[in-house]
Amino acid sequence: MRIDILTVLPEMIEGMIHCSIVKRAQNKGLVEIHLHNLRDYTTNKWRRVDDYPFGGEAGMVMQIEPIERAISSLKEQRAYDEVIYTSPDGETFSQPMANGMSLLTNMIILCGHYKGVDYRIREHLITKEISIGDYVLTGGELAAAVMTDAIVRLIPGAIGDEQSALSDSFQDNLLAPPVYTRPADYKGWKVPDILLSGHARNIAEWRLQQAQERTARLRPDLLE
Numbered sequence: 001m002r003i004d005i006l007t008v009l010p011e012m013i014e015g016m017i018h019c020s021i022v023k024r025a026q027n028k029g030l031v032e033i034h035l036h037n038l039r040d041y042t043t044n045k046w047r048r049v050d051d052y053p054f055g056g057e058a059g060m061v062m063q064i065e066p067i068e069r070a071i072s073s074l075k076e077q078r079a080y081d082e083v084i085y086t087s088p089d090g091e092t093f094s095q096p097m098a099n100g101m102s103l104l105t106n107m108i109i110l111c112g113h114y115k116g117v118d119y120r121i122r123e124h125l126i127t128k129e130i131s132i133g134d135y136v137l138t139g140g141e142l143a144a145a146v147m148t149d150a151i152v153r154l155i156p157g158a159i160g161d162e163q164s165a166l167s168d169s170f171q172d173n174l175l176a177p178p179v180y181t182r183p184a185d186y187k188g189w190k191v192p193d194i195l196l197s198g199h200a201r202n203i204a205e206w207r208l209q210q211a212q213e214r215t216a217r218l219r220p221d222l223l224e
């Protein structure tokens, strides 16, 4: 898989791509992540990427030219499955979307900023618009980072124990059951006996019951 992220603030994403599982997945050759500074695609000497909106609203709008040049240059080099735009008015990101996107070969993620991008970019170049939740961020960089993390960890081989991605919260529409580690008794706070019993089938049954009980209590909407 290859992910190309177009942004005016690559430094906001730089840190996370060099950490943890996302870093390991790159080192293993499972994914390439490339950050592109949209200012490198400007043709004006101030490297400006935004301008005032037609019609005189407050705020600035990202211009077509640097974005179109960046996307065209990438598309000349390879085919892309999706050109994604991060925006609060996109489809809400979810685990099923992450699962689907983990199967893609190449994707571009364009991070929105200011008042957004010139709408013609969305009409002509974007194939999918994604929001990470009903709140407004200062830009799409954190959204791109969240999606990249959620997608990359699902690529087979990214997580050491393959089972562990499958038992995450939201896979199967269930929250994950509680987990515990040593010591079995911390100042009287005890781990449930069943987990110390060594009965694999009973433990699996207990985990499923816990997952169902927690989902019904905390996220009943997932069971509908």
Ligand code: ADE
Pocket: 086, 087, 088, 112, 130, 131, 132, 133, 134, 135, 136, 137, 138, 139, 140, 143
């Ligand atoms: N840009 C600003 N807010 C956002 C959000 N909630 N999701 C995705 N991109 C955004």
